[in-house]
Amino acid sequence: MKIVCQTSDLLTGVNTVLKAVPVRTTMPILYCVLIDSTTDTIYFTANDTELGIKTKVLGQVEEGGIIAINAQIFSDIIHKLPQGQVTIESDINDVVKITCEKALFEINGQNGVEFVGLPEVSKEHSITLSQFNLKELIRQTLFATANVETNKLMTGEYFEIKDGRFKIVALDGHRIAIRQTSLEGAFDEGDMIVPGKTLSEILKILPDDAEKTVSLYFTDNHIAFEFNETFVISRLIEGSYFKIDKMISNDYTTKIQINRKQFSECLDRSTLLRKSGNDKPIILSISDGNLNLKVSSPLGKMDEDIEVSKEGKNLVIGFNPDFLIDIMRAVDDEEVTMFFTTPQSPCFIRDEDARYIYLVLPIAITEGNY
Template structure:
């Protein structure tokens, strides 16, 4: 194999596929990137068996071939080379030679035949949306998946397609995040649960370009994201997702609207008084205004915020982090909170329910 690349093309491709490289594996081949120039195009592939990424790289093929090279070292070397053309070749002893101007590297590679290619996925069931929209949907929901593996379904996000509506849902037992958007076309009904890790990596690769599209193809056990010159294939999480519609309610006894930034800043300030593992709630006392207070071993904080209110006065406590997470991804200047009582969930939602954030309250001592 003998290939020539512009350094920047090579770096770009490495950055994309390295998202699917195992960082610590007992199988050295899983720490490798496959460079496949066995046909007329050059592809780079990484596959940790949960997530696989394949991308095309522009370059010149002087001699066809393929090889699997350790991702980390290969990436570090290429990044440190002079900004010039890079020549990559292999010898019969499975070494890879890298030449750029006067610099010569020789590093051990692995035989390509040990490498697992991406699984094949039929392209009959799919949806299409802009890269920007997908990236936003992920950002606005990913924080409320569960980090804990006890319930596998909670570590992923539900993608629910119903005609021209796509709803993305995540929940961790204390809160639910829901974003809904209209697609340009109508598609077959489909529910899949995509691993959170996949979505995190996808969102790092997506350019966030509003003009560029991304296709989601649904296989039996896999999902494939296809965009630009890149394919990302991930296993789906098996099982029936939670019936969230049963948990959503439009009843309320108190409805308040207030400035989002003021609320966010205030809650973030209150969190300065808590340390990790400390579960002090932020108390909201809603009367004609909202009086927020925090009381911990490190001190006390209280602050008043103007609100517009309909309904009853209420005093309720929350894990402040859950409020901060939701408020951070809401772009509206004003937010509206719907409350029932101090034991029932609070809903933050807009009029069209394009977003719904449900947060369970916590018990607190009134005397605190």
């Protein structure tokens, strides 16, 4: 095999697929990037068997072929090469020569045919939306998935395509994040649970371009994302997702509207006093026109007031401030509206157009918390 590419194109290609190289695997060939130029087009592929990425790399194919190269070494070399034309050449012993100007690297590759290729994903069922839109939907919900594998379903996000709308749901037992967007055109309905890890890699490699689109294809076992000549293919999580609709309520007895920036900064300050290993909730006291926030810990006390507009009853309720901070980061409105019923009931944060709904469970306020 012999290909000639620009350093910058190689960099883009290797950075894209690197996300699918496993940290640990029992199949050493998967530590490699596969370079495939048999079809006169250059593709880089990496695959950890849960998640696979294939991307087209610009360049000239001088001799078609296929070779697998240790992804980390290959990436390190490409990152340190000067800008310019790079020749990558492999011989029958799978020795790879990488030449750029007067620099020559020689490393041992592996036979490309041993590489585990990506599964075929039928394009029968699909939706298309803007890259920016998908990226925001994921960013604004992914924080609410669980990191620990105690409940596999909670580590993924629920995708639902129904009635011309695309909805994403994440929950971890303490909070729920729901975002939805309208789809343009007619689409097949469907639902699936996508691993959180896949989505966190998508966040890293998907550009936030509002003009360009990304297509999602889904089968019973896989989802594929296609954008800018890159395919990301992931297994789905098996099982039935939680019945979200039963957890969401529109009732409330207290409603406040608050400046998001002020609220965020205050919540952020309150975390200073939560480093003692004896974490106390932040206590929100809602009265006419005012939200008072208090934290008391062995390290000290914080007390702060924020002007709000309020409807309904006064209320005192406690929260883990980190959960509220995550939501404030995921919302981009200047003012947010919060709905409460009792100190034991969830708080809802949602907008009028139902673009988003966030739910957070409160923390019981005891004598010791105050």
